Amino acid sequence: MSLFQFLxxxxxxxxxxxxxxxxxxxxFVMMKWLTMITNHNQKIEVPNLEKMSLEKVETKLQELDLNYVVVDSASYNPNYPKKSVIEQSPSVGDFVKENRKIYLTLNPSGYANVEIPDLYGKTKRxxxxxxxxxxxxxxxxxxxVSDIAKDVIRGLRFKGKELKAGDKIPKNSVINLKLGDGRGTGRYIQNMKREN
Structure with missing residues (x-):
């Protein structure tokens, strides 16, 4: 039998x-299976999680069948509650599928501590x-304070306490300057330097 006859x-x-x-x-079976496992046409709108605590975020996302991952803490922002959400990805209003992870950036519980530099003898400016x-x-x-030099640093104070070089206090703190008045006959002596 020839090929043509066989065909x-x-x-x-x-x-x-x-x-x-x-x-x-x-x-047909593969398309149905793919539609089922990829949740085709399913849309969940990402809610606004800004200023929410992690407990509230967890409750809200569980209701929507979504998950979260804390990726980082930002610099402290006093306009947000402590340990609340500052940023999220995907953004508010984006549509995602169930079990999608929402990546969160949290507000720390306070300002980071910053080391006081050695400023003794420097000008006010x-x-x-x-x-x-x-x-x-x-x-x-x-x-x-009585000192021969005018407007020269002779100490720093924070909440009524004397600060030394190397002390650490929260960023954004208000520091009081102790300055020479320029009317003294000698130099004001205070141990503002770090003790070894």
């Missing part, structure tokens, strides 16, 4: 129909610039 035979046509039907059924640059605030009420 025209009932046996070949029967096998061809069976093969085409098998492939069609396989494709130098010290103010340096303290502002590392994240502190300067009280407008400076304390003056």
């Amino acid at each position: 025209k035979s009932k046996l070949f046509l029967k096998q061809l129909v069976i093969a085409v039907l098998s492939i069609a059924v396989l494709i 130098q010290a103010t610039s340096q303290l502002l640059a590392i994240g502190f605030k300067i009280s407008p009420k400076a304390m003056y």
Whole structure:
């Protein structure tokens, strides 16, 4: 039997129909299976989690069949509650499928502690610039002590306590400057340097 005769035979046509039907059924089953496991056309809108605590976030996301992962803590932001959500990804209003992870950035519980530099003997302007640059605030009420030099740093205070170089206090704290008044006959001595 030649190839041409075989292609025209009932046996070949029967096998061809069976093969085409098998492939069609396989494709149909695969598409249904893929639709089922990928939750095709399922949309869950990502809620606004901003300023929520982790407990509230967990409850909210469980209701929606979503998960979360804490990726980082940002710099402390006083406009947000402590340990609350500052940022989220995907964003509010995006559509996701169930069990999707929402990545969260949290607000720390407070400002990070920053080390006090050695400023003894520096001018008020130098010290103010340096303290502002590392994240502190300067009280407008400076304390003056009898000293030969005017507006030279002779100490720093925080909440009524004397600070030494190397002490650590929270960023964004208000520091009071202790300055020379320029009317003294000698230099004001205070141990502001770090003790070894």
